[in-house]
Amino acid sequence: GESVGLHLPTLSVQEGDNSIINCAYSNSASDYFIWYKQESGKGPQFIIDIRSNMDKRQGQRVTVLLNKTVKHLSLQIAATQPGDSAVYFCAENTGGFKTIFGAGTRLFVKA
Amino acid sequence: SAVISQKPSRDICQRGTSLTIQCQVDSQVTMMFWYRQQPGQSLTLIATANQGSEATYESGFVIDKFPISRPNLTFSTLTVSNMSPEDSSIYLCSSWRGTDTQYFGPGTRLTVL
Numbered sequence: 001g002e003s004v005g006l007h008l009p010t011l012s013v014q015e016g017d018n019s020i021i022n023c024a025y026s027n028s029a030s031d032y033f034i035w036y037k038q039e040s041g042k043g044p045q046f047i048i049d050i051r052s053n054m055d056k057r058q059g060q061r062v063t064v065l066l067n068k069t070v071k072h073l074s075l076q077i078a079a080t081q082p083g084d085s086a087v088y089f090c091a092e093n094t095g096g097f098k099t100i101f102g103a104g105t106r107l108f109v110k111a
Numbered sequence: 112s113a114v115i116s117q118k119p120s121r122d123i124c125q126r127g128t129s130l131t132i133q134c135q136v137d138s139q140v141t142m143m144f145w146y147r148q149q150p151g152q153s154l155t156l157i158a159t160a161n162q163g164s165e166a167t168y169e170s171g172f173v174i175d176k177f178p179i180s181r182p183n184l185t186f187s188t189l190t191v192s193n194m195s196p197e198d199s200s201i202y203l204c205s206s207w208r209g210t211d212t213q214y215f216g217p218g219t220r221l222t223v224l
Binding site for chain 2: 015034036041042043044045048049074090097098100101102103104
């Protein structure tokens with residue numbers, strides 16, 4: 001596999017449990033936030049996004065929560081599966097098309 | 112979803128040489144983006160490439176080191192010049208489909224010896 005995620009914070013969960021990955025963003029002017037999943041040897045893949053006028057958005061098995069007061073973003077994965085093992089990145093956007101990535105978290109799912 | 116391809120997928124190069132990475136998008140896009148992902152790190156934006164104008168570089172990246180071409184609306188190249196081992200990274204190309212979703216290529220894994 002590639003070296004992505006070797007030095008990143010790690011979250012280890014049991015298969016079937018819920019996962020929560022947290023992220024602090026830096027720019028209070030950011031109005032669009034995205035979570036990406038990066039598997040070994042691949043580019044980041046869009047998971048879910050949220051705009052600053054919302055504080056929660058749900059997708060299939062995933063939920064993103066946004067707390068603008070403390071500039072905090074979280075990704076919740078329900079019933080985590082082995083296929084969810086990857087590095088997860090939060091990213092922020094200030095209204096243009098330039099996306100700034102935050103630090104990632106490596107998720108290990110134990111069978 | 113947008114399809115973005117990159118060539119080469121990986122390369123091992125000697126220090127002092129240059130490598131040009133190609134990025135092809137399956138539809139016309141106004142802006143293309145180049146990112147670097149150093150080993151074990153997150154993605155850092157190198158530059159934004161617009162067709163018909165010079166690329167816009169982020170702080171810490173300069174055109175002499177990372178020249179970019181954008182000859183048309185579906186293609187871009189990034190050259191890593193005068194390489195050193197510190198340039199060993201994954202280089203990723205990206206574009207947006209509409210205004211909602213950003214897509215990434217698979218990356219080019221560069222190792223400089």
